[in-house]
Amino acid sequence: MDYFLQQVINGLQIGFVYALIALGYTMVYGVVGLINFAHGDVFMVGAFIGLYAIGKYHLPLFAVFLLATIGCAVLAVVMERVAYRPLRQAPRIASLITAIGVSLFLEYFTALNQVFGPNFYSFPRPFAVSSWGPGDISLTNIQAIIFLVTLSCLGALQFIVRRTRVGRAMRAVSFDPVTAGLVGVDVNRVISITFGLGAALAGVGGVLYGIAYPQVNTFMGVMPGLKAFTAAVLGGIGSIPGAVLGALIMGQSETLASAYLSSTYRDGIAFVILIGVLLLRPTGILGAAKTEKV
Amino acid sequence: MKALPSLAKALAWLAAVYAAMFAFDSSGLANPYWLQVFELACITAISALGLNVIYGFTGLFSLGHAAFYGIGAYTAALTLKSLGVESQPAFLCALLAGAAAAALVALLVGVSTIRLTSDYLGIATLGFGIIMKVVFDNADSFIPRLGGARGMTGIAKMTTLPWAFVLLGGSLLVIRNLVHSSYGRALVSIREDEIAAGAMGIDTFRYKTAGFVIGCAFAGLAGGLYAHLYAFLHPSNFDFFKSVDVLVIVVLGGLGNMSGTLVASFGWVFLLETLRVVLPPEYVEFRWVLIPILLVVTMLARPRGLLGIGEFRFLRGGAGR
Structure with a gap:
């Protein structure tokens, strides 16, 4: 039982990181209907900003998060402006291929020796690891930080989306971009903000991931990105609580699969669950069922 | 009765080009490296034509094409190894087994997931692709010969230029005839408007599944050729990026355009290889920086396909003539 509870805690740790990434996918999809394949690489850039800020400049943790947030948000806004906006009226597949192109570019460009380099780099721990808890169950301070930071990010996001003008504009664009534009919402600005907000969360996620699994590489974003996107689909894409729920399921299934089956099956199990859920609920757990109009 | 002469003409062309290819292949004039690249381009084109049936003609968004390519590759390699003879007929059996295995799995996947709508189908097939990658990685735990994460070795080098070329020609012929048949018209009508197609009496579920299975069978066929081209298989040859490669080819060539797919396949494979040769060794890594930029620029300039x-x-179909 202790072992099980310990695995659940470990599952929450990775699940919360997935949640931070999944939110960006779900928000962007909700607003522009694009699978932003480059989002996982924004997460990677966040981790590298953390690597440099902690390892080279020894900044305090708070400043590291701030830097990663701003850096990733700027990157995503530029990306949207340069690559996605010109294609908004084009067939959807064109933006999708462009997203894949941007993703490959970020991975291989940062892997050049002149940028970050192609190797695995160990991520410095900004503080000593300690743990506490009853019996065999333990909660490390890393896990505590992940839980606290993620929950406060979620709170902040929920506040922005539900309680502010910008949030209301985002919901309006997501509901119907043309009408939102007609009633005076600056659609382009809202889309930029959405990209920036999602990327900021991914940046925080990147730093947390680096602290928890202290090795970074320019291709580290691929798998977490795919899994986080899957989590968003699992929960019902476009839905913010759905993304978090999906990410937590993803984290649990993955951790429990490697604990009780074999770690080699870890990457597969989450997708088996995904396909199972989609067969029962074709629009995800919390996704709204779409009725087709003729 | 125009069909027969046109078929005969196509076959005559194929035979002529085959003879030329065979003469070229055995003359020793060709550079073996570029010959291999050309064979790879033929194989890629077969696989891409399959995806074109699925996505271009039927409109089913599939992000897991490489998984079916992999199923074909592993099945064909295992079949030929099990047969124990390395003769041309045995190779043909192995290739057909690969295509059949891919089609069978596609049928199972298709029947269960084909009801999903566009993006959700894409994600389900993406998920299936990743599951298959995990299966390939662990394949040695149930069939040791498949090699698992260490890769499968000891595969006979059977794929030659005539094999690759004739099968590409045959695939083109089959797909052309399919697309211009009433079957193919039904697939295209589903892509254009599924509800209207259903209202016109097309069993959309059955046709969509059929389109998916046929496209995946071509991926399996191409996979078998691929396995016997390099004589080595590794699960990383069939990961998500390989599915993306084929998708890029189909989109660049233009959806539902067989000639475009053909040109884009050869262009893509030769571009990758040329960049490998042209760039100085210390800059080879720039290849994957240049290609995405090209891709993004192309999409920005020609969002409806390069060609x-x-x-x-x-x-072309017969109706317009």
Whole structure:
């Protein structure tokens, strides 16, 4: 039982990181209907900003998060402006291929020796690891930080989306971009903000991931990105609580699969669950069922 | 009764080009490296034509094409190894087994997931692709010969230029005839408007599944050729990026355009290889920086596909003539 509870805690740790990434996918999809394949690489850039800020400049943790947030948000806004906006009226597949192109570019460009380099780099721990808890169950301070930071990010996001003008504009664009534009919402600005907000969360996620699994590489974003996107689909894409729920399921299934089956099956199990859920609920757990109009 | 002469003409062309290829292949004039690249381009084109049936003609968004390519590759390699003879007929059996295995799995996947709508189908097939990658990685735990994460070795080098070329020609012929048949018209009508197609009496579920299975069978066929081209298989040859490669080819060539797919396949494979040769060794890594930039620029400039060309004459339907 202790072992099980310990695995659940470990599952929450990775699940919360997935949640931070999944939110960006779900928000962007909700607003522009694009699978932003480059989002996982924004997460990677966040981790590298953390690597440099902690390892080279020894900044305090708070400043590291701030830097990663701003850096990733700027990157995503530029990306949207340069690559996605010109294609908004084009067939959807064109933006999708462009997203894949941007993703490959970020991975291989940062892997050049002149940028970050192609190797695995160990991520410095900004503080000593300690743990506490009853019996065999333990909660490390890393896990505590992940839980606290993620929950406060979620709170902040929920506040922005539900309680502010910008949030209301985002919901309006997501509901119907043309009408939102007609009633005076600056659609382009809202889309930029959405990209920036999602990327900021991914940046925080990147730093947390680096602290928890202290090795970074320019291709580290691929798998977490795919899994986080899957989590968003699992929960019902476009839905913010759905993304978090999906990410937590993803984290649990993955951790429990490697604990009780074999770690080699870890990457597969989450997708088996995904396909199972989609067969029962074709629009995800919390996704709204779409009725087709003729 | 125009069909028969046109078929005969196509076969005559194929035979002529085959003879030329065979003479070229055995003359020793060709550089073996570029010959291999050309064979790879033929194989890639077969696989891409399969995806074109699925996505271009039927409109089913699939992000797991490489998984079916992999199923074909592993099945064919295992079949030929199990047969124990390395003769041409045995190779043909192995290739057909690969295509059949891919089609069978596609049928199972298709029947269960084909009801999903566009993006959700894409994600389900993406998920299936990743599951298959995990299966390939662990394949040695149930069939030791498949090699698992260490890769499968000891595969006979059977794929030659005539094999690759004739099968590409045959695939083109089959797909052309499929697309211009009433079956193919039904697939296209589903892509254009599924509800209207259903209202016109097309069993959309059955046709969509059929389109998916046929496309995946071509991926399996190409996979078998691939396995016997390099004589080595590794699960990383069939990961998500390989599915993306084929998708890029189909989109660049233009959806539902066989000639475009053909040109884009050869262009893509030769571009990758040329960049490998042209760039100085210390800059080879720039290859994957240049290609995404090219891709993004191309999409920005030509969002409807790079080529936008009409079909080659031998791929056009009979109705317009």
